[in-house]
Amino acid sequence: MGITAEIIVVGNEILRGLTVDTNSAYLGGQLESLGIAVQRTTAIGDDRCAIRGAVDAALKRSELVICTGGLGPTSDDVTKAAVAGLFRSRLVLNLAVLRSIERRFARRGVPMPAVNRGQALVPRGAAVLRNPQGTAPGLLLERRGKLVALLPGVPHEARAIWKGSLRRMTARLAGRGAFVHTTLRAFGLPESAIAEKLGRVEARLAPGELAYLPGTHGVDLRLTLSGPDRRRLRARLSAIERDIRTTLGPVIYARGDETMASVAGSLLIRRKLTAALAESCTGGLVGDRLTDVPGSSAYFAGSVVAYGNAVKTRMLGVAADTLRRHGAVSVETAREMARGVRRRLQADIGVAVTGIAGPGGGTKDKPVGLVCFAVAGPTGTSADTRVFNGTRRVVKELAANTALDLLRRHLNR
């Protein structure tokens, strides 16, 4: 593999454990996908000398150095000054950057505080990388063919600048040597069961690599191949992907950046159907996920979050008798919730979730983590039950993803 990179993370809050740094993992994965190996990540404090020393040392070892953090408007943000010092470059006011910061504040109807003016200072000779999400622009400096990029520490800003411009510039630097990868996303089987099923596929993968990345979203299968010829690699990748899909069947729900919500949304669009939700223990999380997808208003009617039993009866028409006989957490109640929301919100499909997120509220018969689901469509209603392990938040996330998975499987029938 060609060039190497280092990442430098700046911020006292990182060293002191107040913030978990996720930028370096994001950038590490992104750089890897361009065939650039990250040699080292260094986290240091908001200290001019420490930053300057770390960037200098990294430039001696690697072709590309990406710094995150320390570009904010306050006095503890010193990354820019430190790197300008190392490059013996003066900080000069960039009027285009100043205007764009002023416009940001104007849009919010707020006068620009004086401290933000410092964010428009740019080391002479540095390229400005537009920040569509915040006031601190990214910066790119070059020395003897090696690059130093400065990004803000706020994760969504750093990502936006990376995607908007830095990725393209870095890819150019990376040059030849092919590297292909894809991620297949699985839901409904534990990591160990998937690994067992894929033993045969993995054996034929070398020198490629299959990484398992488990979470409440299921298990992501990250597949990487490298070699001299990109075309041949792509063909091999497609063959292996087909093999995995055949082995795991409907357990594979998505690929790449797709989410469970975006997949369910695409299926609703393709089948020209609308959906409505009746949520209890998830509190609104299923709808939150569905509406993270731009354009979801085309197929998502809305939800009733029926946290109390009275709301289940009044807003969803669940029979008081059903609640009394089977309880709020039961497939019977879930079925009536799904049918009720489908009818009242005049949607084609109703999806219901009711369960015990914990930590309290469990009984011997109905333990914490028990969640009942139902999907009601024009031809009938199906119901399912699961028991999840984990904290209140983990149970909510697993319940929300399972609800979306059941919707997806219903639409795929």
Added chain:
Amino acid sequence: MGITAEIIVVGNEILRGLTVDTNSAYLGGQLESLGIAVQRTTAIGDDRCAIRGAVDAALKRSELVICTGGLGPTSDDVTKAAVAGLFRSRLVLNLAVLRSIERRFARRGVPMPAVNRGQALVPRGAAVLRNPQGTAPGLLLERRGKLVALLPGVPHEARAIWKGSLRRMTARLAGRGAFVHTTLRAFGLPESAIAEKLGRVEARLAPGELAYLPGTHGVDLRLTLSGPDRRRLRARLSAIERDIRTTLGPVIYARGDETMASVAGSLLIRRKLTAALAESCTGGLVGDRLTDVPGSSAYFAGSVVAYGNAVKTRMLGVAADTLRRHGAVSVETAREMARGVRRRLQADIGVAVTGIAGPGGGTKDKPVGLVCFAVAGPTGTSADTRVFNGTRRVVKELAANTALDLLRRHLNR
């Protein structure tokens, strides 16, 4: 402040972004609470020379070096060998460690795989730190009064060893000197405006420190003081906290681990009131946040997520005329949504959110990021409008947190 420390994180999976390192943040916070400042955290790959070089360099700068990762049984786990090489110490079989590994496997009824025998090799002269959670023990080596600790990379194992023995040993090294800190959480003003207001407080803070940690939750203000006498530090911390609260007023919504949702929940409990939500652009996120708090069923009735206009009319009683004349995103619609959900869910307070999360759907009059809010109570309804910058997700999060903030301010009147 007394001694300084460095953390070295070992693992290719970290550099390649497959795993987010949380050990260094945990250890950073723990060391800080002992008054030990972490100078630097370095992540490097599973490479013997890189590990040896990094530990050697760190020992030249700091009194304590903690390495995590690379203690597993497989061939890519080389931390122990690398550090033994640096200390010119031979690896010798430790029978007590071997017995405890064998016992672990025996308890699970599984014979010990041969590879795990390597985990019982210990550098001569190193102290063994018991691992109650796994097979790899922690190790502690000493050179000229400086310490190197090796911990496994699995987070719960590293934490168990830290708590079980390493914390005590480190505290002894740290000696005297007290260290107090607190976090105040602010919402409703940008970081730069808060910094301007707190200039006077900050000037009197030295040698203490005030860190600004911004996010969609607002701006966290982390206050740290150090000195010889803990009692006097605590008194000074209280005085500064009062000063900040006086300066910022209701902008400070919480302290420490409290969230906007837990604060709103506590106020509802204290005032014996219930709340219901009418959400549009947030899709259910406000309810998701409220129900992340255990016991929220005591005061949260439920929500209607009215994504489509038909649902706003049918489920919330918003007048068709209001929607026609003012549009779905308007304070008029927000007011009717809040009143409607309050009435229909029979709650004391109704909170409504309706806006344009983007990226599509904006017009010149109503841009992407425009969000209208209303809070309806027994004595009347108030409404607010904001324009947020950011991605769809960021707009949703800011809208949800603002809705909870308006509820909090309403309850505090």
